Amino acid sequence: MGDGVAGATVSIRRATARDARRLTRLVRGSRAYEGPYAPMIAGYRVGPDYIETHRVFVAVATGAVATGQAAGNAEADADAARTDERLLGFYALVLDPPELDLMFVADVAQGLGIGRRLVEHMTDEARGAGLDAVRVVSHPPAEGFYRSVGARRTGTVAANPPAVMWDRPELEIPIPAVGVAVADRRGSGGALLS
Numbered sequence: 652m653g654d655g656v657a658g659a660t661v662s663i664r665r666a667t668a669r670d671a672r673r674l675t676r677l678v679r680g681s682r683a684y685e686g687p688y689a690p691m692i693a694g695y696r697v698g699p700d701y702i703e704t705h706r707v708f709v710a711v712a713t714g715a716v717a718t719g720q721a722a723g724n725a726e727a728d729a730d731a732a733r734t735d736e737r738l739l740g741f742y743a744l745v746l747d748p749p750e751l752d753l754m755f756v757a758d759v760a761q762g763l764g765i766g767r768r769l770v771e772h773m774t775d776e777a778r779g780a781g782l783d784a785v786r787v788v789s790h791p792p793a794e795g796f797y798r799s800v801g802a803r804r805t806g807t808v809a810a811n812p813p814a815v816m817w818d819r820p821e822l823e824i825p826i827p828a829v830g831v832a833v834a835d836r837r838g839s840g841g842a843l844l845s
Contacts, residue, residue, distance in 0.1 A: 668699030
């Protein structure tokens with residue numbers, strides 16, 4: 652699958668308070684927030700209290716995870732060695748009001764389908780909670796990704812200086828009920844959710 656996941660099994664599990672440091676490092680080390688976007692995550696912290704309050708799930712590689720650096724640094728490698736898993740990404744679903752509050756994929760796991768798997772998992776969680784849609788306020792460069800997984804643009808969230816100096820796309824991911832035919836997210840055919 653690529654650096655950090657070669658020969659490994661990728662799974663998604665509920666985050667625990669013990670994951671807080673690794674999630675914070677993933678956020679702060681994300682290359683997607685370099686340059687003008689850096690102020691948004693400077694000092695950002697995913698704390699144990701946040702993990703316990705919200706539905707936070709992590710994508711991890713287990714097994715032969717000694718290759719690459721999915722989280723991107725030696726401290727993360729030490730954590731991976733202790734836990735026999737490598738952090739590939741995570742998301743946080745807030746139920747009221749319904750919002751995908753955070754979603755990050757480790758830089759070296761980009762393009763491996765981890766983001767899609769996280770969105771599919773989030774959709775199942777949202778459906779199980781009885782939601783019919785989930786709001787996303789997207790990092791501008793990630794809008795195309797969210798559209799590719801079925802989100803539709805609903806508006807724009809204005810800049811909120813000093814941390815957020817730019818407008819952000821507001822999207823909505825529809826959560827179809829089980830047994831409802833939905834259009835294939837690539838735009839061809841349909842699929843029945845079971």
